[in-house]
Amino acid sequence: MASKAERPDATIGKARIEAFSDGVIAVAITLLALDLHVPDPAGTGSLAQHLGDQWPSYAAYVVSFLTIGIIWINHHAMLRRLVSVDHAIMVLNLVLLLAIGVLPFSTALMARYLQAAHGQNLAAVIYGGSFLAMSLVFFTMHRHLLIAKHHLLQDYLTPGVRRSVLRRNAFGLLPYAVATLGGILTPYLTLAICAALAVFYALPSTTSDRVSLD
């Protein structure tokens, strides 16, 4: 591996960081389907019953797929604000991809334990917590860009716009904190909040036609 001084310290184009991030997120989102299991034809019970029993897997698949998809859309928007990237941004992006990479695991954990007799609350806290952690890394990276790296930003991002973008970002962490804590009561609350958030972010914003950030 290259020694420390070998690193790409200068600001560079963002095409490859986009391509690599797209790749990691595309693989992670598609690996979610590996937790959908085909029941054994030789087993007892009807296929309909076996598939019906797996509904937590389907629910968790849809919620996690949409959430990772929305992360991708937001990641897309975040990088569009940049003209170029540096080493710190690439490392923060790597930590974000690490947090996204564990989501297939936390999703499978949630699906498998939602209806279990024990461990269901911990599984839900870990599921909500994995989304919260991912949001926190996203916020940290976004904050770093908007505060410390404004020389790499597109021109239209005035200090006022940057503050307002960050404030809305910080508020976006709250619902995932609630979803995480909600798992202590019941895992269904965590799943319901995460599902509602995915739908909320996917729906068209009423103000969206009037706002043009670029």
Added chain:
Amino acid sequence: MASKAERPDATIGKARIEAFSDGVIAVAITLLALDLHVPDPAGTGSLAQHLGDQWPSYAAYVVSFLTIGIIWINHHAMLRRLVSVDHAIMVLNLVLLLAIGVLPFSTALMARYLQAAHGQNLAAVIYGGSFLAMSLVFFTMHRHLLIAKHHLLQDYLTPGVRRSVLRRNAFGLLPYAVATLGGILTPYLTLAICAALAVFYALPSTTSDRVSLD
């Protein structure tokens, strides 16, 4: 995660939505091969016999691989009609990718149950239904682009061309509906119709040399 107002509401370039879609479809199509199992060398019976017994897996692999490949070609054609994309298009695209992402699961289900003593009809209905669902999302997304987002389309797409494109699209749903219902009779009917459709779409159209959409 970014708050709602943080979303990329403005129209944007389509390079990254193409890259992300290519990634998800490429992973989904390649994961199909994970359902091709190597027989245990320590088991009884010859390798030839074990591999021969797996023919439903090979058939389902080929049919699903070609079908997903043709979806990719059509997705490619759909996005070429666009100059840029907005939030609603990205969310519809995400739902389309979600529908594509479950195809390795429905393919494995079909392969495992084709010759089973029970559950084979339900498995076939789910297999045909997963292609129908994917086609429906594709149609919905395409309709949204051609009707509601004509300001984002390439210039050559006049209202007349758009109506004729959509009409042909709607007719394309019918065979998958038949394949889905056919599973009630026998799963072989579903697999045969899906195979015939994959070959039909792959073959060169006799009119294709005279039609130039771009």
Added chain:
Amino acid sequence: MASKAERPDATIGKARIEAFSDGVIAVAITLLALDLHVPDPAGTGSLAQHLGDQWPSYAAYVVSFLTIGIIWINHHAMLRRLVSVDHAIMVLNLVLLLAIGVLPFSTALMARYLQAAHGQNLAAVIYGGSFLAMSLVFFTMHRHLLIAKHHLLQDYLTPGVRRSVLRRNAFGLLPYAVATLGGILTPYLTLAICAALAVFYALPSTTSDRVSLD
């Protein structure tokens, strides 16, 4: 899904067919590693012995990785000869990707049966045959481009150059046919020929510095 007339019949840019092919080949080549198994720590026997027993998996991994990598290099070279692509080329490319997509399966089959008491010859014939099939599809696609689609080719590809490229291509099929048939004698012959071919194609050609195709 789009109806037949909906297909991208006009000639189009090749950026997305390259991106999709790169994605499928990258996933297939990386999935090869899924057949490298970690021995159970609770089992009997030393780790060194267990890993040593797996040498066919390592050998098959290296041979298949290099072979798929060389396919990618050749695919790269083939598409560079083109200015644009049409529907038939995209379908042929899809069949090529299908043939590449099964290589992780045939590689795992070869690795698991190389030292088995029965089935080892069939496994080797399938392994060699999967490379032969892939080469045949590559040759068919290349032939189609050079003979039927010369209006889509770069200008420097005169009829004489095209004939000589195809002749060399056809000769390239022979060693894989020998490797496939060699499996009838012993699977080690198949693996050895495939390994030798991977090394041969990877080595620098002595004529390479004098030949410039573009």
Added chain:
Amino acid sequence: MASKAERPDATIGKARIEAFSDGVIAVAITLLALDLHVPDPAGTGSLAQHLGDQWPSYAAYVVSFLTIGIIWINHHAMLRRLVSVDHAIMVLNLVLLLAIGVLPFSTALMARYLQAAHGQNLAAVIYGGSFLAMSLVFFTMHRHLLIAKHHLLQDYLTPGVRRSVLRRNAFGLLPYAVATLGGILTPYLTLAICAALAVFYALPSTTSDRVSLD
């Protein structure tokens, strides 16, 4: 497959080698998560205890994810030094990707054996050795570019700059050699050194703001 003379011998653009490498590295880094296992809800013991017992898997996941990510950053930097690539560079790059492709296996081996009663030292030597092998291939490829292919390099890379880049590269191999040998003493030493290296390379260099390589 194309015959030997069919290979892309001329120097060519580097867009597709970047896209393919990004794809392979993105898949390898995301497959690391497949070794995070969901405990069986029907088993004995609490979920917290089962997850706690898996800490070697989490530690190995984070260390390997960051290390592969840093390889990707360095790979990015290495290719930026090039104007175009030739056959030898593509083959060396393929060997580098092969070495990266086995890291999910060596990571799973390390995680599974860290606390085992036997085999833990060998597992650690293999884990450190897989990073060392990858670094050696990276160094070999980098050396080949800087020494033998200076006609393909960007203009700013004078002989003096090239020598200094290579010297720092060679020193970067040492810590991985130490990590590999350290596994003979205890696997924890290997993991600790690899973790420290990942953090070291991820941290901002104090000289980074003053050095601009491009």
